Amino acid sequence: MAFELETKRLSLGPLGPADAPWxxxxxxxxxxxTTRTLDEAKGRLIELQASAAANGIGFLTVRRRSDGAPLGYCGLxxxxxxxxxxxxxxxxxxxxxxQGYATEAARAVLAAATATGRRRLWSTVRTWNAPSLRVLAKLGFRRDHSETDGRGELLYLVRDLR
Ligand SMILES: CC(C)(COP(=O)(O)OP(=O)(O)OC[C@H]1O[C@@H](n2cnc3c(N)ncnc32)[C@H](O)[C@@H]1OP(=O)(O)O)[C@@H](O)C(=O)NCCC(=O)NCCS
Structure with a gap:
């Protein structure tokens, strides 16, 4: 997938160890x-970077274009x-x-996933996570099935691409 994406308000780029503070x-x-240290966060981000390089998909840092502020991450x-x-x-x-940032970022990632030729995307979400379920609904995901584990019910949502 493309690791550099732009939307109206956001720029998305590869996540790496420099993202450790936020x-x-x-x-x-x-x-x-958190009880984690900055070095532990850097270590985790290096692992994620290696996994993105190996798989060709991964997480992107979401930045606001107006001031460059890091808002979080979005990806596959x-x-x-x-x-x-x-x-x-x-x-x-x-x-x-x-402020609509997650929807805007996820829409760009969905388009990047579509551009790779993939036909479906999934998302797994806890039933209590109303904001995340709303983001997925806005992106056109539908509920497929659910599983129950020690933490409660987990929904599997799917989105057909193209
Ligand atoms: C999920 C998350 C990324 C959403 O980010 P966001 O930028 O606020 O999302 P958006 O603004 O694009 O959309 C959120 C939608 O949820 C709605 N919403 C927020 N709280 C809600 C609630 N308690 N009940 C119902 N809807 C709610 C908002 O009104 C908005 O919908 P609208 O555009 O129709 O008004 C953010 O809440 C987050 O980081 N949560 C913690 C991490 C997480 O849960 N990630 C997902 C794991 S599956």
Whole structure:
């Protein structure tokens, strides 16, 4: 997939170790305060970079074009799906929620996935995650099936491409 994308308000580029400071903040927001170090965050980002190079798909840093601020990431992963029909994922720092940024970034990633010739994308989301389900609905995903594990119900949504 293309690793450099532009939208009206956003620019998306490859995620790498230089993204560690904001990535650490994002992990802290997700986990309710992080115990990880900056070096651990850099290590994780180097792993993600290597996986993107190996698979040809990965996460992109989402930046606001007006000021270059890093908002979070969006991209494709194998996750619970496959390389041929991967998952789309996104996560933004809380202060940037509610402004349509995730939808705008995910729309660009969906177009980049389509351009690779892929025919379907997946997403797996917890039933309580209303904002994420709304983003997927706006992108045209539909519910396919669900699974229940120790953390509750997990929805599998799918989007046909082309
Ligand atoms: C999911 C996430 C990326 C959305 O980012 P965002 O930039 O705020 O998303 P958008 O603004 O593009 O769209 C959010 C939509 O959800 C709606 N929404 C927000 N909170 C909601 C709620 N509690 N109930 C119902 N809808 C809600 C918004 O109104 C908006 O829909 P609208 O455009 O029809 O008004 C962000 O909430 C996030 O980072 N969450 C934590 C990480 C995460 O859950 N990632 C997804 C894992 S599957």
């Amino acid at each position: 990535h650490l903040e994002l992990m802290g927001e997700r986990e309710g305060g 992963l194998i996750g619970r799906a496959t390389l041929g029909e991967p998952e789309i994922a996104y996560e933004l720092l809380r202060r940037y929620h509610g």
